[in-house]
Amino acid sequence: xxxxxxxxxxxxxxxxxxxxxxxxxxxxxxxxxxxxxxxxxxxxxxxxxxxxxxxxxxxxxxxxxxxxxxxxxxxxxxxxxxxxxxxxxxxxxxxxxxxxxxxxxxxxxxxxxxxxxxxxxxxxxxxxxxxxxxxxxxxxxxxxxxxxxxxxxxxxxxxxxxxxxxxxxxxxxxxxxxxxxxxxxxxxxxxxxxxxxxxxxxxxxxxxxxxxxxxxxxxxxxxxxxxxxxxxxxxxxxxxxxxxxxxxxxxxxxxxxxxxxxxxxxxxxxxxxxxxxxxxxxxxxxxxxxxxxxxxxxxxxxxxxxxxxxxxxxxxxxxxxxxxxxxxxxxxxxxxxxxxxxxxxxxxxxxxxxxxxxxxxxxxxxxxxxxxxxxxxxxxxxxxxxxxxxxxxxxxxxxxxxxxxxxxxxxxxxxxxxxxxxxxxxxxxxxxxxxxxxxxxxxxxxxxxxxxxxxxxxxxxxxxxxxxxxxxxxxxxxxxxxxxxxxxxxxxxxxxxxxxxxxxxxxxxxxxxxxxxxxxxxxxxxxxxxxxxxxxxxxxxxxxxxxxxxxxxxxxxxxxxxxxxxxxxxxxxxxxxxxxxxxxxxxxxxxxxxxxxxxxxxxxxxxxxxxxxxxxxxxxxxxxxxxxxxxxxxxxxxxxxxxxxxxxxxxxxxxxxxxxxxxxxxxxxxxxxxxxxxxxxxxxxxxxxxxxxxxxxxx
Amino acid sequence: xxxxxxxxxxxxxxxxxxxxxxxxxxxxxxxxxxxxxxxxxxxxxxxxxxxxxxxxxxxxxxxxxxxxxxxxxxxxxxxxxxxxxxxxxxxxxxxxxxxxxxxxxxxxxxxxxxxxxxxxxxxxxxxxxxxxxxxxxxxxxxxxxxxxxxxxxxxxxxxxxxxxx
Numbered sequence: 001x002x003x004x005x006x007x008x009x010x011x012x013x014x015x016x017x018x019x020x021x022x023x024x025x026x027x028x029x030x031x032x033x034x035x036x037x038x039x040x041x042x043x044x045x046x047x048x049x050x051x052x053x054x055x056x057x058x059x060x061x062x063x064x065x066x067x068x069x070x071x072x073x074x075x076x077x078x079x080x081x082x083x084x085x086x087x088x089x090x091x092x093x094x095x096x097x098x099x100x101x102x103x104x105x106x107x108x109x110x111x112x113x114x115x116x117x118x119x120x121x122x123x124x125x126x127x128x129x130x131x132x133x134x135x136x137x138x139x140x141x142x143x144x145x146x147x148x149x150x151x152x153x154x155x156x157x158x159x160x161x162x163x164x165x166x167x168x169x170x171x172x173x174x175x176x177x178x179x180x181x182x183x184x185x186x187x188x189x190x191x192x193x194x195x196x197x198x199x200x201x202x203x204x205x206x207x208x209x210x211x212x213x214x215x216x217x218x219x220x221x222x223x224x225x226x227x228x229x230x231x232x233x234x235x236x237x238x239x240x241x242x243x244x245x246x247x248x249x250x251x252x253x254x255x256x257x258x259x260x261x262x263x264x265x266x267x268x269x270x271x272x273x274x275x276x277x278x279x280x281x282x283x284x285x286x287x288x289x290x291x292x293x294x295x296x297x298x299x300x301x302x303x304x305x306x307x308x309x310x311x312x313x314x315x316x317x318x319x320x321x322x323x324x325x326x327x328x329x330x331x332x333x334x335x336x337x338x339x340x341x342x343x344x345x346x347x348x349x350x351x352x353x354x355x356x357x358x359x360x361x362x363x364x365x366x367x368x369x370x371x372x373x374x375x376x377x378x379x380x381x382x383x384x385x386x387x388x389x390x391x392x393x394x395x396x397x398x399x400x401x402x403x404x405x406x407x408x409x410x411x412x413x414x415x416x417x418x419x420x421x422x423x424x425x426x427x428x429x430x431x432x433x434x435x436x437x438x439x440x441x442x443x444x445x446x447x448x449x450x451x452x453x454x455x456x457x458x459x460x461x462x463x464x465x466x467x468x469x470x471x472x473x474x475x476x477x478x479x480x481x482x483x484x485x486x487x488x489x490x491x492x493x494x495x496x497x498x499x500x501x502x503x504x505x506x507x508x509x510x511x512x513x514x515x516x517x518x519x520x521x522x523x524x525x526x527x528x529x530x531x532x533x534x535x536x537x538x539x540x541x542x543x544x545x546x547x548x549x550x551x552x553x554x555x556x557x558x559x560x561x562x563x564x565x566x567x568x569x570x571x572x573x574x575x576x577x578x579x580x581x582x583x584x585x586x587x588x589x590x591x592x593x594x595x596x597x598x599x600x601x602x603x604x605x606x607x608x609x610x611x612x613x614x615x616x617x618x619x620x621x622x623x624x625x626x627x628x629x630x631x632x633x634x635x636x637x638x639x640x641x642x643x644x645x646x647x648x649x650x651x652x653x654x655x656x657x658x659x660x661x662x663x664x665x666x667x668x669x670x671x672x673x674x675x676x677x678x679x680x681x682x683x684x685x686x687x688x689x690x691x692x693x694x695x696x697x698x699x
Numbered sequence: 700x701x702x703x704x705x706x707x708x709x710x711x712x713x714x715x716x717x718x719x720x721x722x723x724x725x726x727x728x729x730x731x732x733x734x735x736x737x738x739x740x741x742x743x744x745x746x747x748x749x750x751x752x753x754x755x756x757x758x759x760x761x762x763x764x765x766x767x768x769x770x771x772x773x774x775x776x777x778x779x780x781x782x783x784x785x786x787x788x789x790x791x792x793x794x795x796x797x798x799x800x801x802x803x804x805x806x807x808x809x810x811x812x813x814x815x816x817x818x819x820x821x822x823x824x825x826x827x828x829x830x831x832x833x834x835x836x837x838x839x840x841x842x843x844x845x846x847x848x849x850x851x852x853x854x855x856x857x858x859x860x861x862x863x864x
Contacts, residue, residue, distance in 0.1 A: 311763040553747065599749035644796045645758060645767040646859060648748055656760045662746040674750075 010051045011104050012296070017044040018100070019365070022093055026368045030081045038075035041089075045071055048096065059109045060099045066121040067092045079128050087376075088124055090369070092117055173200070177236040178209040299395060302355050306541055309345070309352045310637040310656070316345045317658035353539060357392035360438040360447070363402055364389055367409060367436060374413045381420050381430055382413060387437035393445050394539035400516055401447065401536065404509040408449040408532050409434065411506070416453030416530050426527065428452065440538070444518075444560075447534040456482060456524040482522035486510040514669075516540070517560070543638050545655070545665065547631040548614065550595045551604040554663045555627075556636055556655055557614065561668040563622065565614040565630060568592075573608055583613055583624045590615065593675030594626040595666075598650055604628055618668030625671065638665065650674040716812040719835065721842060722789060722802040725777045729802075729826075730809065730835055730842040737790045737797065739805055742768075742782055752857050759799060761790060767858060769851070770801040775826055793848040798858060800851075809842070811835045816844065829853070 021044040049064035073079035095117040099109040197215025364386045375382040417432035435450040465472045488507040518536035545556035572584040581592040596604030605611045605628045613624040636655035652667035719730035745757040754774035772780040788799040819831040830850035835842035
């Protein structure tokens with residue numbers, strides 16, 4: 001069996017560990033660090049190092065080794081934390097991310113970057129810890145890099161500092177017990193163990209398989225290496241030889257070696273860290289045990305299930321229809337069975353959909369770091385508050401919302417929140433507050449980026465808009481003015497900064513959010529701050545649809561786009577030159593687009609006063625869609641048309657109706673364009689076909 | 700398509716022969732590589748797509764997958780394109796897409812040896828020469844061998860989004 005098969009597992013695990021490390025680092029209180037937190041950070045570095053050694057990722061191993069040593073000093077209180085030390089740790093963590101990415105793509109990390117970070121860490125060790133300890137931390141690295149084959153034998157790297165401790169040549173003896181490990185995994189583990197040291201003896205006893213091993217590694221390291229193949233609870237590593245207390249410290253030669261700056265370890269000291277380590281290990285194991293209740297599944301598999309469940313529901317409604325139409329309708333058992341099937345199918349659909357949902361924490365968790373870094377760069381004090389982290393959103397959407405949100409957060413930090421001095425002058429606390437919140441609202445999720453900064457400057461926006469040639473007037477409402485910043489190429493930043501102000505962005509934010517079926521609003525009060533509100537549908541896989549009928553054809557309109565529907569009166573219809581028709585709805589005159597005209601539907605009602613006008617809103621534009629009949633409202637499963645076909649003008653996707661036929665979902669924004677282009681370019685359509693304008697003319 | 704067919708085909712390919720699905724359009728008999736065929740179904744429940752070329756009849760639901768349906772008879776200007784209970788849709792898998800093609804009738808599956816396959820004539824067929832990979836000679840029958848993948852992914856079929864659009 002090839003060890004590369006475990007690469008993916010390692011990468012995923014390492015990713016998670018790094019993310020965990022970062023969040024702990026960010027939440028660290030520098031003046032009064034939480035020991036548990038420091039332990040967790042140390043453990044993450046330690047586990048990554050173990051895996052990196054096993055898989056022969058030398059750069060990764062070297063970096064984590066240095067980092068781990070430093071972390072070890074910190075958690076034992078011998079290295080006092082400072083903000084800049086945490087920054088260095090974060091930098092190292094980023095470097096580990098880069099290295100991991102490089103390995104993932106089958107390459108080697110940038111050697112210069114590696115040297116740089118190693119040097120930084122080494123210098124930190126020398127400066128902060130003084131000669132002896134610093135030299136040890138720093139000295140350990142070259143020996144790691146000097147190790148010719150770290151993959152086959154990470155031992156020398158780790159054994160080097162412990163050499164002075166007097167471990168016998170062969171190292172310590174361990175009894176490794178594998179409990180309930182599958183045969184093929186067991187063989188692999190034993191192979192792995194053979195690489196770590198000499199196997200003296202092994203025996204199987206039912207579920208338990210004992211291996212006696214002589215290795216120069218520590219028990220922890222052996223365990224760490226094997227954890228990539230087996231679950232922690234399947235492993236038991238016990239040191240043999242000598243008396244019990246000695247064995248305890250023997251099993252942690254690494255801890256001891258790093259704990260002691262001086263070459264000769266004092267007998268009393270190792271016990272404490274060893275114990276701490278053991279406790280940490282057991283809590284780690286408990287946590288790992290908890291994790292095993294979840295599984296990692298590719299999204300494509302979930303999508304396949306969702307697809308099949310959609311099919312099931314369609315089949316079920318077909319059955320219902322058949323039962324209703326047929327004579328057997330009196331058969332009570334059949335009806336009961338069908339009802340049960342319907343209920344179960346719906347429940348199943350809901351359950352499957354919920355699999356796709358992930359908490360917003362997934363998105364929010366990347367902002368503490370961003371805010372911290374940016375605030376540092378901009379010399380601002382900013383406190384980040386997140387609300388509604390557990391609000392769930394479709395996985396597909398969470399990934400797409402990250403970029404727009406990042407942009408909004410950057411904007412708020414750069415343009416919104418003022419410098420501490422200016423804040424003080426304005427009578428506000430020096431520390432600015434940036435709030436990210438998420439909450440459900442009906443079938444939508446509401447995500448807000450709230451800052452307590454200076455707010456948008458109406459005059460400045462208007463001035464800027466004028467100079468970029470946008471048509472504006474002073475009488476525009478605030479809402480309209482705020483919408484201007486979504487215009488392409490718009491930026492009010494005085495200076496183009498590293499962070500924002502290049503004028504690309506807000507329009508992209510808006511476009512991205514609209515592409516997800518959502519919209520953005522801005523609320524701003526001068527001197528008090530700005531709130532950017534994003535409203536998104538919870539999922540893209542299911543849509544609340546309104547079925548409409550035109551001629552003999554059925555279409556679906558997204559309910560979110562529908563404002564109201566009404567039957568137009570002849571008095572409210574105004575035909576304009578060029579074939580435009582306007583419908584007066586209360587005080588507004590809305591353009592009219594007839595679905596039958598835009599989509600060439602035959603046998604449709606052409607007289608607008610007999611048709612139904614559905615008032616819709618798309619891309620901020622309101623207009624009336626003329627349809628024959630409103631059929632009903634239902635949730636539909638959205639199917640991509642482009643998988644096997646191509647983009648169809650005026651149509652966003654398709655769905656399958658209860659009778660198994662396909663219905664097209666109309667794209668409200670695109671329908672308007674289609675209506676326009678048909679009018680201007682009659683070649684596309686049937687120009688002679690009755691246009692509303694002919695019927696409307698009251699004469 | 701069953702596994703047995705695939706196996707037979709594999710064996711046939713070894714012997715220099717290939718299996719074809721034979722269908723008719725008007726009076727002519729055509730054949731396509733059977734490995735491209737996913738299934739055969741009746742013509743029903745096709746939803747029209749507005750502003751599409753006339754030979755694209757619309758889209759249909761194939762067990763949850765939305766599949767475009769192309770009528771080759773309209774595309775190649777055959778005299779008649781009726782829809783009756785003989786009208787069938789051959790569902791083919793081409794270039795990672797699933798497309799249904801409407802034909803008058805599906806007759807049978809044939810194995811053609813290398814000797815039975817001749818180069819295509821220069822004219823005299825309803826289909827443009829570009830999509831014809833050869834002629835099949837089977838006793839007194841003549842089969843036109845169609846490169847279905849090339850045909851359906853061609854620009855004039857308007858099935859696949861053109862690059863840069």
